[in-house]
Amino acid sequence: MNNGHRQTKNLGQSLSSHHPLTIIHFTLSIEENMPYSTSETVDAVVIGTGAGGAPLLARLAAAGLKVVALEAGKHWNPTTDFATDEKAQEKLFWTDERLSAGNDPIPFGSNNSGTGVGGSTLHYTAYTPRAQPDDLRIRTDFGVGSNWPIPFDQLEPYYDEVEQFLGVSGPSPYPWGPDRKRRYALGPLPINGAGQLMQRGCEQLGIKTSPAANAALSADYYQEGVGHRKACTNRGFCQAGCTTGAKASMDVTYIPLALHHGAEIRPESFVTQLITDESGKIRDVVYVRNGQEERQRCRFVFLCAGTVETARLLLMNNLANSSGQVGRNVMAHTALQIWGEFDEDVRPYKGIPGALISEDTHRPKHRNGGPIDFAGGYLLQSIGVMPVTYLSQMARARGLWGQELKRAALAYNHVAGINILGDCLPDAGNYLELADEKDSRQMPKPRVYFSNGENEKRMTAHADKIMRDIWDAAGAKNVWAFPRNAHIIGTCRMGKNANTAVVNADGQSFDIPNLYISDNSTFPSALSVNPALTIMALALRTADRFLEQQK
């Protein structure tokens, strides 16, 4: 179980001194680094190279396994392929059509999806708070939802490892949650106009704020196996692709590390089938590349395609679903945004979009001091925004058109937002199914039902009041709300019981012993924080548990 492909080793180091963007070197090496053939049996195929796949891929490769990653999207070179233009960057979104049903249909495309080597980390905001210990035991504390089968102290070392590896910028000490064992890798990023306004409003209301933890570099950073990455230039375009390598998307962090350790990555390889043998184990992964069907024989499969595509692939292949839970338990964070216009020049396109955080509402009190009427809680985040994103969502939510729209658009340089990111409970009415309608590949489109339940509605109402109060105190005019849910989660939840969960605490399928899932589909509860950091931490834990079992 090893291979001799180490040709990329140390190149990053030798080039970095005179080559400011080491990522150029490593991105080229994906095409140069194709050690495996489809005629051999590799140790593992990893499906998807986002936050769930990339860290695990690097870990398995570092252990000497022969690993091949299949990525549906292209391999981009950010320096030459990415424009500072939202429309040009729509290519980072997963645009195979999904059908959004229920009372609160979930938007996909620019939300909740991504494609390309690096997956949706190519356009994530890089907001990387840790979950708090009580996020993992919502059932114990509130009697609703599901506990995680993993205690916090088993996730914590992985949080720490991921933060150090990515170069997360954040405050030390961090004001909420248990004491951290180490400082963040780098000090916090500078606060932009939206962050200053939220600070101003929160101060008056007695709400504690702090610079947020963001996976973008506040100073130049070096990692063995990756090379040098330059500090963030505050271009504010995280959600449409980072051109400088400062944001820790997977393509400039865990993917180079995986290549360094000899992994192979096949871009534009769309997986359609998982073929099992008579023992019920998966033997071949079938995928389409350049219009041709190929298959890769393997000993293990790690499915890391995200909440929607992971469940869709399993349902299409009728696999790993003896529990009937594949596609169930769809959750989406409460994510209401409140926007306001200010006298000051904000220029919301500058700086890390999510500069400021408060977790005072992690387990909030009721406004009148009494007990709260919902389970869980949420965080508060200041938000900057790119113009087309802002204006198109404003058109949707406020329904402004004609001269009213033009007037509101003229105020763009003066707008700032706050949003929440809060827990969501699973509900029998929220699920993913295969529609009869077919996509261009003749595969059934996924249909996702989502309706906010009473808990989400109460939490959102609580947050609506607080955010409006903050903006009033900060001097906002023309305040408006953009109702939304973010980060689709669930569909293959982990648990202790094979009757009610799809995978065990190690991410291993209860039905198919050589199938593991590593992405946000396995989260038993949504958590009250953005999911990316937890997906990565869990991916490393899944890889380590797997490697231990193989000993």
Added chain:
Amino acid sequence: MPEHYPNGTVRALLPTDQVTEPTRQALTERLETPPPKPDFFSETEFSLLEAICNRLIPQDKNQPPIDIAGSIDERLVQNKSDGWRYDTMPADGEAYKLGLAGVDETASLLFDSPFQSISDTRQDLVLQQVQQGDAPGEIWKKLPANRFFEELLAEATTNYYSHPLAQEAIGYVGMADVPGWQRIGLNQLEDREPKIIDG
């Protein structure tokens, strides 16, 4: 003249080294390429779509018109999706064709004339009823009027404000990011960021 940003800011920045080559290419192409000829819609449908878009996002009279409808047609010809659609809606192309016919039907029921033959004020009344989902007509029994309107408005807004001239008009110069941004706090502007001009 009401408050406005100076003309020509983005156009002046585009050829400079403050803009990356891929950014310059994307924006210059959008600035200079004439809108594609309609291919998905019939001429009648396309002219109705343009008339509706003119009410949704009035063009700036001092600037060349910014294409909205041509890009919608082009997307539908290429069968491109934004990645999702409301389950209550038919496929995008069908929804657009139905919705356009619905707007004309409503106009005829309310004012005895097709949409393009009625006054601006009456056109706006028709569009308001479509937006509120209470427009009369058989077609709206098959197609949720409010969702049709929402989707059209969102796509029109995206197309319009993706254009460098529309971005100039709102004082956006975020594409000029090669030097990065050092002055990012409240009321902190870099030299290349335009200030609004009072009326």
